Amino acid sequence: MGYLSSCNCESAVAICDSYNWNPRRRSKRHHPPKIRIFSYDELAAATNGFSAGNFLGKGSHGRVYKAVLDNGKLLTAVKRTILTTTTTTGGHNSTNNVNQADNEIEILTRVRHRWMVNLIGYCVDHRRKTKLLVVDYMPNGTLYDQLHSRCSLHPPLSWNRRTKHALQIASVLHALHAAETPVIHRDIKSSNILIDGDGNARLADFGLALIGNVDDERLKCTPPAGTLGYLDPSYLVPADLTAKTDVFSFGILLLEMISGREAIDLSYSPSCIVDWAVPLIKRGEFAAVCDPKIKNRPYSAVIRKLAVLAARCVRSTAKKRPDMLEVVECLKTVRKLSQASPSWNRLRRGSEEISENVFAVEEEMKEEIHVRIVRGGSSRKNRKDSNVLHERIVSEEETLLSPPPQLRRRNFVLRSRSVGAKVGPDPNEDIGDNETVATLRVLIEEERPVTTMAAAEMRLRKSRSVGIVRSNKTASRKRY
Numbered sequence: 001m002g003y004l005s006s007c008n009c010e011s012a013v014a015i016c017d018s019y020n021w022n023p024r025r026r027s028k029r030h031h032p033p034k035i036r037i038f039s040y041d042e043l044a045a046a047t048n049g050f051s052a053g054n055f056l057g058k059g060s061h062g063r064v065y066k067a068v069l070d071n072g073k074l075l076t077a078v079k080r081t082i083l084t085t086t087t088t089t090g091g092h093n094s095t096n097n098v099n100q101a102d103n104e105i106e107i108l109t110r111v112r113h114r115w116m117v118n119l120i121g122y123c124v125d126h127r128r129k130t131k132l133l134v135v136d137y138m139p140n141g142t143l144y145d146q147l148h149s150r151c152s153l154h155p156p157l158s159w160n161r162r163t164k165h166a167l168q169i170a171s172v173l174h175a176l177h178a179a180e181t182p183v184i185h186r187d188i189k190s191s192n193i194l195i196d197g198d199g200n201a202r203l204a205d206f207g208l209a210l211i212g213n214v215d216d217e218r219l220k221c222t223p224p225a226g227t228l229g230y231l232d233p234s235y236l237v238p239a240d241l242t243a244k245t246d247v248f249s250f251g252i253l254l255l256e257m258i259s260g261r262e263a264i265d266l267s268y269s270p271s272c273i274v275d276w277a278v279p280l281i282k283r284g285e286f287a288a289v290c291d292p293k294i295k296n297r298p299y300s301a302v303i304r305k306l307a308v309l310a311a312r313c314v315r316s317t318a319k320k321r322p323d324m325l326e327v328v329e330c331l332k333t334v335r336k337l338s339q340a341s342p343s344w345n346r347l348r349r350g351s352e353e354i355s356e357n358v359f360a361v362e363e364e365m366k367e368e369i370h371v372r373i374v375r376g377g378s379s380r381k382n383r384k385d386s387n388v389l390h391e392r393i394v395s396e397e398e399t400l401l402s403p404p405p406q407l408r409r410r411n412f413v414l415r416s417r418s419v420g421a422k423v424g425p426d427p428n429e430d431i432g433d434n435e436t437v438a439t440l441r442v443l444i445e446e447e448r449p450v451t452t453m454a455a456a457e458m459r460l461r462k463s464r465s466v467g468i469v470r471s472n473k474t475a476s477r478k479r480y
């Protein structure tokens with residue numbers, strides 16, 4: 001394994017470490033933290049034998065435990081994954097958990113950023129078929145929990161926090177994309193954003209991430225993967241992958257943060273957040289996309305700028321989406337405006353400045369709306385029926401992103417899980433013969449009966465990607 005050689009390589013750590021951009025912290029540049037190699041026994045002891053008391057959560061790759069290391073001085077999280085064997089399907093090597101171990105460790109060893117959940121060390125125990133990743137411990141849960149918690153004890157996340165988190169994640173994504181050897185995360189979603197002890201958002205879970213230029217052979221051979229609801233509809237074959245794939249998912253995240261609704265939520269119609277929010281944004285109904293849970297809304301121009309930015313990120317034509325640098329700049333402006341003291345003069349100045357920017361974007365979007373009116377027959381006269389009409393026009397894409405019809409009932413709480421290369425067995429279950437079949441959980445509902453759960457699952461060959469499943473439905477795709 002070549003992780004250690006890359007670990008010692010300063011330029012590798014410099015890929016996107018924000019410390020390198022800050023001259024005041026230049027001294028740290030030459031001392032990137034060494035990635036540690038742990039023994040299985042060391043980590044078993046640190047997690048109390050992977051006990052229920054140390055259990056933090058479960059994802060599609062395995063379970064996560066709290067671990068106390070260095071005589072109680074270092075609190076970490078240990079991600080435990082079962083390594084499976086390589087399988088071959090349709091002439092392509094399926095990405096398996098062994099490759100993922102290599103891939104995730106390699107990327108996290110080479111890339112560090114202050115808004116990432118960084119790697120501290122790892123253990124690959126082939127005898128136990130187990131990979132253990134030791135990463136920064138994040139005591140404040142996920143952004144998903146903070147946005148969608150129904151617990152009355154937790155006040156809804158404020159606008160200030162939401163825009164701060166959006167800017168932090170946009171900054172790390174920009175750094176990843178702009179690095180000398182770029183990294184595309186491929187699984188941006190609110191449950192992969194963890195909140196640290198200081199209330200900062202940190203990007204986690206690089207299990208699906210790819211490092212390299214888009215024309216590298218490795219990237220060209222990797223099947224599409226991601227999480228339904230966040231997955232770029234124009235990413236259907238490996239060659240479609242660009243940094244704009246992450247921009248799309250970031251746009252979904254932004255819509256989720258603005259509206260407080262989930263990427264796919266059956267209590268809304270349309271259930272897909274893009275189909276629900278973008279028509280409202282195009283019609284200028286910005287208040288309708290705002291999270292009703294937040295009482296103190298920012299100045300309306302701020303919401304408008306955020307909403308238009310999100311709508312631009314989720315355009316189906318990847319080239320028309322902004323890059324992450326533009327997103328970062330836009331979010332900085334939003335932050336400045338929303339933090340400005342509420343003196344009328346300042347607000348007015350801000351509003352004039354922001355209005356110009358927003359109108360420029362809106363003008364651009366109007367052209368696209370016009371194209372849709374001509375092509376799709378949508379009309380502003382049909383405003384009230386637009387949801388129905390919209391659903392009809394884009395029914396193909398909606399079928400791809402929405403759950404099966406039998407699941408379309410109200411009051412579901414749904415949570416999307418990563419699909420693609422990352423699906424693996426539960427390390428706490430018997431390893432057995434895992435063979436090649438994996439379960440793609442389209443939507444995981446947290447409190448639903450087994451029968452409903454079964455309806456939400458599609459059984460796939462392990463190497464199959466979302467793109468392959470969807471390949472015959474690509475002909476008609478909606479354009480924003």
Ligand SMILES: Nc1ncnc2c1ncn2[C@@H]1O[C@H](COP(=O)(O)OP(=O)(O)OP(=O)(O)O)[C@@H](O)[C@H]1O
Pocket residue numbers: 056057058059060061062063064077079117135136137138139141142187191192194204205416417418
């Ligand atoms: N570094 C960490 N610190 C604290 N808790 C964590 C950490 N990493 C993960 N968790 C907890 O473990 C849970 C599972 O995380 P994991 O990344 O394995 O899965 P996920 O992102 O929820 O789903 P998927 O694997 O489908 O992307 C998270 O929801 C979170 O509650």
